Amino acid sequence: MKSQLSSSTEDYVKTIYAFTEWQDAPITSSQLAARLGVANSSVSEMVRKLKDLGLVDHRPYGAVRLTEEGRRVALTMVRRHRLLETFLVNELGYSWDEVHVEAELLEHAVSDLFVERLAAKLGNPARDPHGDPIPTAEGTVPRIDAHRLRELDPGHAGRITRISDENPELLRYLAHERISLDTEVTVVRRKPFGGPLVVRIDEGGASRDFDVADEVADAVWVRSGQPHQGCTLEPGA
Amino acid sequence: MKSQLSSSTEDYVKTIYAFTEWQDAPITSSQLAARLGVANSSVSEMVRKLKDLGLVDHRPYGAVRLTEEGRRVALTMVRRHRLLETFLVNELGYSWDEVHVEAELLEHAVSDLFVERLAAKLGNPARDPHGDPIPTAEGTVPRIDAHRLRELDPGHAGRITRISDENPELLRYLAHERISLDTEVTVVRRKPFGGPLVVRIDEGGASRDFDVADEVADAVWVRSGQPHQGCTLEPGA
DNA sequence: CCTAGTATTTAGGTGTACCGAAAAAATGTG
């Protein structure tokens, strides 16, 4: 069953999964190549191997979709990655912009035993330092229904539940501006002619306005409504 | 400076170092091959590469010796390995026979930052769960002067300061027999005709005799004399 | 000091994961 996949294989599968985690369309070869930082030709070859391994469905020139088995592998890797990120932040004092690269390597080196011991030590967290849900060992993903800040209309209010960890600079910028998970935001308006979004930020009574560039608004996810709920996972639930 | 060595390269260098850690003679190609579990021919090729990288001294048909640079790299890897083992035992509840394999992989995946944060969290330990000294970040090794149990004459007493972690089964056996680091032992006699060594074990007042097979006596290191001393390392010392 | 046996290296070959360039299929725009 555990046929010992290579690091590359694991990263391909994880990347394919990640693409559809916050949207619907399946990933194409060139998108996969771009995200992995490899040539298109490399992807073509690897996708054929993944198909032979039964991890993806693919017909030539079509998009790449995970099989059930592929999804299972992907969730294992995502669980590892996010638990490791949580460990690095909670236990080793990393900041949230430093953890992604480190976890990207570690995820391929840890054993199942390590992961489960670590999860227990961390108290089986349901989300990672960026608000991404941590799949359970059984392969279920806490559903987080949130919307991209960019797609919210003026008037909408909510709290930030996720910030994409893809760009460390963006994370540093947001930390510097004192914007983090669980920050309360309200969309005020969009400045005309494709200008930035303006949001109001609640800060314990006080509030301030903040201009959000589109690239930032694309990386921030907001859950409408009131106090934090859902997304916690009782051990054994 | 950090030219990003491969995992294989790191393991070769570490294995070359380990061979001379508890004895003098430098390692030969076939010994290296046996320890790494690869063919002799693979070692020949790799040793040439290590030489090109400036990590070892070697002339054809000669033994393999680390250069200063090679020793530096080896100590870095040994530090990683032993700190990871300590982490696994102290923080994740591994037993001492389970940690070696896990650390063998993790040591190649962690960053310098990770290692130093981990060392600090663990309180900069001076030795690992098997009693092996943990080199400092600066590359100095706490000197532990101990002798193989097998080489002690009857009458000799001391405490166990190191047990080779090479054989997990042996470690499980010793744990089962309630023999661990810091156990007090006295060599009683050697049974005739190449029989086992008999040692007396102090156990809080009580004491019992124990037969030690040669393979075990080779793996256990004893420091003569009284209470535990040396081998602790003040932070910054 | 020669030679049989052992240790080591060289030669030729495998699998994995990449690459750039060339060929083939899909796409969309007039």
Add this chain to the structure above:
DNA sequence: CACATTTTTTCGGTACACCTAAATACTAGG
């Protein structure tokens, strides 16, 4: 609906870390 553009695959090659089998160098016994 043709055909130029873009996307994807195929093709030939590289680097790495292994392998087995063959060749070569050391070494110890006679």
